[in-house]
Each structure stands twice: as C-alpha cells, then as structure tokens.
Amino acid sequence: MDIDATNLGFSSKASRVRSMFAEIAPRYDFLNHALSLNIDKRWRRFVISKVADRLQQPGAVALDLCCGTADLSIELGALAPTFGVDFCHPMLQLGIEKARRAGRAIELVEGDALGVPFADSMFDVVTIAFGLRNLDGFEAGLREIHRLLKPGGRSAVLEFSRPQLPVFRSMFHFYFTRVLPRIGTAVSGSSFAYQYLPESVQLFPDQKQLAVLMQAVGFSEVRYYNLFGGVVSLHLGEK
Numbered sequence: 001m002d003i004d005a006t007n008l009g010f011s012s013k014a015s016r017v018r019s020m021f022a023e024i025a026p027r028y029d030f031l032n033h034a035l036s037l038n039i040d041k042r043w044r045r046f047v048i049s050k051v052a053d054r055l056q057q058p059g060a061v062a063l064d065l066c067c068g069t070a071d072l073s074i075e076l077g078a079l080a081p082t083f084g085v086d087f088c089h090p091m092l093q094l095g096i097e098k099a100r101r102a103g104r105a106i107e108l109v110e111g112d113a114l115g116v117p118f119a120d121s122m123f124d125v126v127t128i129a130f131g132l133r134n135l136d137g138f139e140a141g142l143r144e145i146h147r148l149l150k151p152g153g154r155s156a157v158l159e160f161s162r163p164q165l166p167v168f169r170s171m172f173h174f175y176f177t178r179v180l181p182r183i184g185t186a187v188s189g190s191s192f193a194y195q196y197l198p199e200s201v202q203l204f205p206d207q208k209q210l211a212v213l214m215q216a217v218g219f220s221e222v223r224y225y226n227l228f229g230g231v232v233s234l235h236l237g238e239k
C-alpha cells in the first residue's frame with residue numbers, strides 16, 4: 001500500500017481531498033474559469049461587495065479559509081490585511097506567486113481549516129469559497145469560522161447549491177454530471193476530481209439547510225443569495 005506520509009494526521013476524506021487538489025493544482029485556475037465561463041470571477045466579486053463595509057473599518061483584518069490559489073484572498077487584500085489558509089501546498093504555492101504578481105500584501109498559511117492556527121476572535125471577516133463542502137465536517141467548519149470571528153464580525157460562505165427552477169435544474173444536472181466531468185478529466189488528467197465535484201455537491205446541504213446549520217452553530221442574521229439561478233449560493237452570518 002502506498003502511504004503518503006504528508007497526509008498522516010488527516011482523516012481519509014481530508015487526505016483524499018488534499019491529494020486531489022495537489023494533482024489538479026496546475027490546471028485548477030484554467031478549469032475554474034473555463035468550466036464556469038468566467039462567471040466564478042463575478043461570484044467572488046459579489047462576496048467582496050457583501051463584506052466590504054466590514055473591511056473598510058479601521059484596523060479590520062480578513063481571513064480566507066480554503067483559499068486555494070488565492071483568487072478571493074487577493075481581492076480581499078485590496079480592502080484590508082488578509083490571511084489565507086489552505087492545507088494543499090501546491091495550491092498555496094500558486095496563490096503566493098499570484099499575490100506577488102498582483103502586488104498584494106496577503107499572508108498565505110499552510111494549515112487545516114478544521115484547526116486553524118489563529119487565536120479566537122481575531123477577524124472581522126472570514127470567507128470560505130468552494131471550501132466548506134470539502135471539509136470532513138461541515139458543522140465543525142462553521143464552528144471554526146465562528147470561533148475565529150470577532151464579535152460583530154461577518155462570515156461569507158460561497159458554495160455550490162441547488163438551482164431553483166426545475167427545468168434549469170435538469171439542464172444544469174446534465175452539464176454537471178455528464179459534460180463537466182469529461183472536460184475536467186481530459187484537461188486535468190484526474191478523473192477522480194471531476195467525479196468527486198458533482199458527488200460532493202449532492203452531499204452538501206441545500207440553501208435552507210445550510211442557513212439552519214449556520215444558525216445552529218451561533219450565527220445571527222443568517223441570509224443567503226442565489227447566484228446563477230441557485231447553482232451557487234452566498235450565505236452570510238454575523239457573530
């Protein structure tokens with residue numbers, strides 16, 4: 001049996017996810033933009049528009065969990081000092097290089113989103129984009145976000161969700177389960193990653209269930225926005 005020593009200490013889901021992102025890292029950005037027809041960039045900008053008021057306050061600090069190649073961290077970094085955390089070294093390396101090119105003073109840290117190496121109540125805004133679904137414990141991830149926020153701070157969870165209109169839902173389901181895995185596999189060379197993507201979305205709470213989960217871990221004023229007909233949702237909550 002082939003054991004990757006760098007994965008020791010992580011659960012089996014976490015180890016699989018970490019290895020998967022390490023494998024697809026070089027093609028991750030290209031596939032993200034191509035498979036979403038660049039709409040992913042608009043989704044991240046929407047996140048920024050919903051947290052900007054908090055980050056424009058003097059002394060505000062942001063944390064971007066599961067930051068990957070740092071697209072969202074770099075945008076946050078335009079408004080306030082920003083930290084990004086991810087446990088996949090090759091994704092982070094790409095993010096560090098992009099942040100350097102963008103001239104953004106963001107700090108990217110290798111670490112587990114379920115045990116972030118920062119003290120309680122440090123951040124005004126904590127974001128997680130397309131990361132919560134990948135954690136081995138959605139509720140544990142939300143609890144960690146809540147722990148890290150200052151009282152009065154805001155969390156922003158951007159994630160795949162459920163298209164609302166039945167006809168669009170069927171069309172999107174066909175694209176997501178039949179077309180996307182073929183293109184993703186051909187371009188990235190990883191068949192697992194683009195099978196895992198639609199499967200993990202199926203297992204993730206829908207818009208209402210995620211809102212309930214956020215309330216259950218202590219967030220208040222939980223609200224959400226459906227983006228692209230509900231393919232993606234942005235959930236916000238205050239501590």
Ligand SMILES: C[S@@+](CC[C@H](N)C(=O)[O-])C[C@H]1O[C@@H](n2cnc3c(N)ncnc32)[C@H](O)[C@@H]1O
Pocket residue numbers: 014017018021032065066067068069070071072085086087088091111112113114128129130131134135136
């Ligand atoms: C789909 S990518 C999203 C990256 C980025 N946020 C974006 O919007 O493009 C998911 C990222 O979550 C990271 N990740 C998954 N589980 C994690 C964990 N337990 N701790 C830290 N990072 C994790 C992966 O390494 C990967 O970089």
